[in-house]
Amino acid sequence: MGRGGSRAAPAAAAPPWHALPDEVWEHAFSFLPAASDRGAAAGACRSWLRAERRSRRRLSVANCYAASPQDAVERFPAVRAAEVKGKPHFADFGLVPHAWGAAAAPWVAAAADGWPLLEELSFKRMVVTDECLEMIAASFRNFQVLRLVSCEGFSTAGLAAIAAGCRNLRELDLQENEIEDCSIHWLSLFPESFTSLVTLNFSCLEGDVNINVLERLVTRCRNLKTLKLNNSIPLDKLASLLRKAPQIVELGTGKFSADYHPDLFAKLEAAFAGCKSLRRLSGAWDSVPDYLPAFYCVCEGLTSLNLSYATIRGPELIKFISRCKNLQLLWVMDLIEDHGLAAVASSCNKLQELRVFPSDPFDPAGQVSLTERGLVDVSASCPMLESVLYFCRRMTNEALITIAKNRPNFTCFRLCIIEPHTPDYITHQPLDAGFSAIVESCKGLTRFSVSGLLTDRVFKSIGAHADRLEMLSIAFAGNSDLGLHYILSGCKSLKKLEIRDCPFGDKPLLANAAKLETMRSLWMSSCSLTLGACRQLARKMPRLSVEVMNDSERACPLDSLTDESPVDKLYVYRTIAGPRSDTPSCVQIV
Amino acid sequence: MSTSSTNSAASPAVSGLDYDDTALTLALPGSSADPAADRKRAHADHDKPPSPKYAPFTFSLKHESSARHAQLLMVITLRTVPTDLDAAPCATTCRARAVGWPPVRAYRRNALREEGGAGCKLVKVAVDGAPYLRKVDLAAHDGYAALLRALHAMFASCLAVRGAGADGVGRLVDSATGAEYVPTYEDKDGDWMLVGDVPFKMFVDSCKRIRLMKSSEAVNLSPRSSSQ
Numbered sequence: 001m002g003r004g005g006s007r008a009a010p011a012a013a014a015p016p017w018h019a020l021p022d023e024v025w026e027h028a029f030s031f032l033p034a035a036s037d038r039g040a041a042a043g044a045c046r047s048w049l050r051a052e053r054r055s056r057r058r059l060s061v062a063n064c065y066a067a068s069p070q071d072a073v074e075r076f077p078a079v080r081a082a083e084v085k086g087k088p089h090f091a092d093f094g095l096v097p098h099a100w101g102a103a104a105a106p107w108v109a110a111a112a113d114g115w116p117l118l119e120e121l122s123f124k125r126m127v128v129t130d131e132c133l134e135m136i137a138a139s140f141r142n143f144q145v146l147r148l149v150s151c152e153g154f155s156t157a158g159l160a161a162i163a164a165g166c167r168n169l170r171e172l173d174l175q176e177n178e179i180e181d182c183s184i185h186w187l188s189l190f191p192e193s194f195t196s197l198v199t200l201n202f203s204c205l206e207g208d209v210n211i212n213v214l215e216r217l218v219t220r221c222r223n224l225k226t227l228k229l230n231n232s233i234p235l236d237k238l239a240s241l242l243r244k245a246p247q248i249v250e251l252g253t254g255k256f257s258a259d260y261h262p263d264l265f266a267k268l269e270a271a272f273a274g275c276k277s278l279r280r281l282s283g284a285w286d287s288v289p290d291y292l293p294a295f296y297c298v299c300e301g302l303t304s305l306n307l308s309y310a311t312i313r314g315p316e317l318i319k320f321i322s323r324c325k326n327l328q329l330l331w332v333m334d335l336i337e338d339h340g341l342a343a344v345a346s347s348c349n350k351l352q353e354l355r356v357f358p359s360d361p362f363d364p365a366g367q368v369s370l371t372e373r374g375l376v377d378v379s380a381s382c383p384m385l386e387s388v389l390y391f392c393r394r395m396t397n398e399a400l401i402t403i404a405k406n407r408p409n410f411t412c413f414r415l416c417i418i419e420p421h422t423p424d425y426i427t428h429q430p431l432d433a434g435f436s437a438i439v440e441s442c443k444g445l446t447r448f449s450v451s452g453l454l455t456d457r458v459f460k461s462i463g464a465h466a467d468r469l470e471m472l473s474i475a476f477a478g479n480s481d482l483g484l485h486y487i488l489s490g491c492k493s494l495k496k497l498e499i500r501d502c503p504f505g506d507k508p509l510l511a512n513a514a515k516l517e518t519m520r521s522l523w524m525s526s527c528s529l530t531l532g533a534c535r536q537l538a539r540k541m542p543r544l545s546v547e548v549m550n551d552s553e554r555a556c557p558l559d560s561l562t563d564e565s566p567v568d569k570l571y572v573y574r575t576i577a578g579p580r581s582d583t584p585s586c587v588q589i590v
Numbered sequence: 591m592s593t594s595s596t597n598s599a600a601s602p603a604v605s606g607l608d609y610d611d612t613a614l615t616l617a618l619p620g621s622s623a624d625p626a627a628d629r630k631r632a633h634a635d636h637d638k639p640p641s642p643k644y645a646p647f648t649f650s651l652k653h654e655s656s657a658r659h660a661q662l663l664m665v666i667t668l669r670t671v672p673t674d675l676d677a678a679p680c681a682t683t684c685r686a687r688a689v690g691w692p693p694v695r696a697y698r699r700n701a702l703r704e705e706g707g708a709g710c711k712l713v714k715v716a717v718d719g720a721p722y723l724r725k726v727d728l729a730a731h732d733g734y735a736a737l738l739r740a741l742h743a744m745f746a747s748c749l750a751v752r753g754a755g756a757d758g759v760g761r762l763v764d765s766a767t768g769a770e771y772v773p774t775y776e777d778k779d780g781d782w783m784l785v786g787d788v789p790f791k792m793f794v795d796s797c798k799r800i801r802l803m804k805s806s807e808a809v810n811l812s813p814r815s816s817s818q
Contacts, residue, residue: 093690150697176697204697284701309701359702361692391692418692475691501688 025051035060054078061085061107063520064126065545068577069107073114080119081145082111086126088523088571089473090498092150095525095569097549099584104128104151112139120145127151133158137165144196145171155180156207163189171199173226181207188213197221201228203252203282208232219244228252231284235291236264242271250304251275253283260290268294282306282331289316299323306331308357313337322347328384331355334370334391341374345381353387354378358418361391366418372399375415379403387412394425395452400434404441413438414449420476420501423453430454436461439469446493449473456483463490471496478502488512498523506533513540521573529570531590532563537572538590545579546590547571558588711794717745717771717802719764728794734786738762741773741802749802762802771802 029052032038042052056076061067061084073079086102104126111118118140128151136143143166148154156179162172163186187209190197197217202209209232218224224245229238235258242248258264268291272278278298282305289312302324307317313335321330321340327348334356336344344351356375359368372395379385380402386409395417415435424431431452439445439462446468450458454477462472463486470493478484485508487497497519505528516522516537531548538546548558549569579589694702711728724744731737742749742762750765762771773785777796785793785800 090690092695093693094696095690150695176695178697309698357698358692358694361694361699361702391694416692420688420691473693475693500690 022047022051022054026055029055030057057081059083063573063575064102064107065577065580066520066573066575069110070114071577073110077114078117079115080117081122082107082115082118082120083122083124083147084126085124088498088521089125089496090500090523090525091125095500096571097584097586100549100587101580101582101584102126103582104132108132108135108139112136116140117142119143120147122147122149123151124149125151127153128158129153130155130158130161134161134165137161140166142168144168145173147171147173147175148177149175150177152178155182156184156186156205157182160184160186160189163187164191167194168196169194170196171226172197173199173201174204175201177204179205181205183207185210185213187217190217192216192220195220195222198223199226199250200224201226201252203228203230203254205230211237215241215244221245222247224248226250226280228282229254231255234258235268239264239267239271242275246274247277248275249277250280251278251282252306253281253285255286256283256291256310257286258291265291265294269297273297276301278302280304280306280329283310285310285312289314292316292320295320296323300325302327304329308333308355311335311359318343324348325350327351329353331357333357333359334368335359336374337369338371338374338377339369341370342377345377349382350384351378351382352384353412354382354385355389356391357389358391361418364419366393372396375399376402376406379407384409386410389414389416389449391416391418393418394422395431395434396424396426397429397431397434397437398424398426400431401437404434404437408441409444410438410442411444412447413442413445414447414473415451416449417452420451421453422451430457432458432461436465439465443468445469447471450477451475453477455479456486459483459486463487466490467492469494472498474499474502476501478504481505481508484508485511488515494518495520497521499525499527501526503528506530509533510536510540513537513544516544516572517541517574519574521571523569523571525569527570529567530563531558531561531565531567534567534570534590535563543574543576544572545575547573547583547587548590549587558590711797713775713797713799715741715744715800715802717748718804720745720748726800728797733790734793737790738773741800745802764804770805772805773800774803775800 025048029038029041029048032041035058038052038056042049053075055078057079058081059072059076059079061072061082064084064086072082084104084107086104087096087100090096091100102125104123107123108121111121112135116139119142121136121143122145128148133154136146138161146162146166146169154177159172159179162169194217198221200217200221209230211233214233215237218227218241225248227241227245227248228250229241229252231254233241233254235256238253238256242251272294275298279301281295281298281302285307292312299320300323303326305321305324305327306329308331310333317336318340321327321332321336322343324330325347328350330344330348330351330353332340332355336356341356344354356370360366370392372392375388375390375392376399379388385407388410389412392415395415400415417431423429424434431450432455435450435454435458439448445466448462448466448469448471450462450473456478459478459482462469466472469491472487472491472494474487474497481504483502484499484504487494488508489512494515500523502524504524509524509529510533534546534548538544547570548567549571583589712725713728715724715726726737726740726744728737731740738751742751748765749762749771752761752763752768752770762773763769764771774782775785775793775797776799777783778798782801788796
């Protein structure tokens with residue numbers, strides 16, 4: 001790369017490499033897929049900056065308030081695929097005020113203006129309105145991919161605009177959004193001539209869809225690879241849909257429950273037998289173990305199985321999973337219990353990612369026998385396991401130390417012990433030793449969530465050892481300011497830190513103010529912060545936006561409050577866009 | 591949360607509300623008006639604000655202004671509180687749920703509840719005169735009293751509670767006119783029944799939807815016994 005050569009000038013007088021035309025660099029940079037590499041290249045010199053930004057095709061804006069949409073469009077005029085994320089992660093759990101912000105509209109408007117050739121748009125945790133969707137449908141001639149994850153604010157009317165207006169749509173991927181049902185038959189608005197769909201995911205839609213329209217759509221879209229249905233599609237219709245789309249690679253069945261009928265069973269079995277390419281399966285399956293054998297023929301080929309909304313349990317579930325010898329991803333409910341995970345451990349040796357969700361998160365007792373044993377077994381027998389999300393009710397340091405020894409290749413380790421402050425249930429000690437072992441052993445750890453009874457000692461380990469850690473989630477842990485100080489003064493690669501209900505105060509925040517500018521964002525709620533510290537932080541660090549939120553969704557005039565006033569929710573993020581102007585009354589920028 | 595020592599019925603009963611029993615604060619049932627004793631408490635399945643933990647953000651109305659604020663859209667807290675909430679000393683050690691804990695996404699929580707298996711029974715609630723319907727999860731409450739409080743909280747702008755007896759069960763009345771709402775429900779057979787006749791569990795099983803009827807329309811239903 002960069003030697004002059006055939007493109008630039010006649011062989012006699014090749015220009016020095018630093019004077020090569022931009023097009024050469026743009027071509028060179030097209031071989032750098034990672035945004036971080038492109039960003040690094042852009043930082044080298046002005047000509048590379050120019051060449052890189054003008055040829056950037058994919059843009060990922062991890063915090064929609066870190067830069068203005070106009071800045072993004074101006075800086076990267078050739079973008080074809082954009083992804084924008086909005087609300088902080090804790091918004092998923094109701095900690096962020098409802099009207100906090102993250103409107104997609106300014107981004108859609110700027111894109112419509114500056115990126116007419118835009119093909120892909122992805123929004124996560126943002127407020128997307130029907131008007132946004134209408135604008136998308138109207139503004140981009142070659143729009144192909146729309147992905148909305150954990151968004152809200154739109155209805156089936158917006159989907160109708162997309163269906164009617166996006167002639168070249170390939171992917172419509174709606175994941176866990178809150179969609180208002182206007183009883184508009186949006187599916188019918190895909191024209192009869194429309195055949196380009198490759199992905200259709202409407203699993204989060206609550207209302208009914210017209211099954212005949214769906215069947216016709218599926219029939220004519222011969223390239224359909226991903227189909228994820230919602231709960232309104234009954235089992236017999238599933239069978240006929242599968243017969244129309246045997247090429248399918250990923251299937252979400254919607255509600256998979258019905259009374260047992262041998263005819264229906266035979267239909268389903270035959271339909272699945274025809275799906276030779278099926279690799280990924282999901283669905284909200286109720287306890288109808290009688291139908292599980294209908295899937296047996298696809299088990300061998302499955303690489304991904306998401307049963308996290310399935311309330312099936314018992315030997316039938318285990319028999320089913322045990323046949324899935326090639327699973328790389330498994331999401332289940334804790335109904336699988338320890339003995340089920342033992343079966344997974346012995347059958348699914350290629351497992352890379354395991355998530356175990358609580359079936360009854362608010363029951364303090366826990367009727368289900370899922371303990372540390374299950375995780376120990378899986379970590380012992382699955383050599384490629386690198387990502388875990390595990391909800392359980394008890395844990396020991398010994399188990400965690402064993403897991404750390406078995407699996408030093410964890411990149412993502414998230415353990416949620418459901419009751420806050422739960423100690424090691426055998427020794428009654430804090431779980432510091434266990435979590436420290438994980439962080440010391442897993443050198444490649446990038447995401448970590450801790451829980452249970454923890455003192456400042458675990459944070460000392462994390463600060464010292466978690467060099468590659470990018471995202472850390474802490475709840476009900478630590479015993480003094482030192483805990484936070486260890487994290488902020490260590491953790492070289494930290495990007496996102498989210499903390500709730502910990503006794504961390506002003507001192508470590510102010511002492512490590514500069515660190516915050518190297519991070520994407522910091523969330524602290526129900527800690528021991530005061531308004532004075534936030535004011536100081538904002539004064540000291542002008543490139544940070546310091547947002548303070550009060551508890552009660554009511555306006556509170558910040559100016560009248562003293563420095564000693566406690567702050568319940570703090571969200572700090574670096575930004576080049578200055579303070580945002582769309583804060584609701586319950587959010588104040590200090 | 592009011593106690594009778596901080597409020598007295600200074601004004602004559604306006605709109606039929608009994609000010610001895612209620613005070614208007616921005617808080618959930620179970621939180622006290624005294625900031626020092628406040629505990630963070632919230633229903634994990636609502637977006638209601640947890641009890642004000644810090645003085646600057648507490649907003650409570652004393653009795654003098656109660657009359658003027660009777661009509662406002664605020665969460666009206668009830669006098670009677672389950673005793674276990676009173677006993678909990680502080681946020682970090684109390685057994686009640688903290689907001690957003692355990693960290694299960696709202697989408698998943700809703701999906702789990704609607705599974706119906708572990709016990710979730712979402713039914714529509716219509717209140718005569720209200721602009722839109724709500725849904726309430728019958729299985730999330732352990733008795734008629736709790737359900738009444740939930741309904742009351744949902745429709746706080748047009749409902750008030752009167753006559754809360756020792757067991758905490760009162761009557762729902764229109765906050766403007768004082769006219770009583772009769773809680774009725776449609777059962778499995780499609781008949782409209784009066785709420786409260788059968789044991790709560792049986793009611794949860796057979797109830798398909800709830801309607802709070804204005805008394806004037808409820809002529810055909812038998813009068814409620816005051817013990818409920």
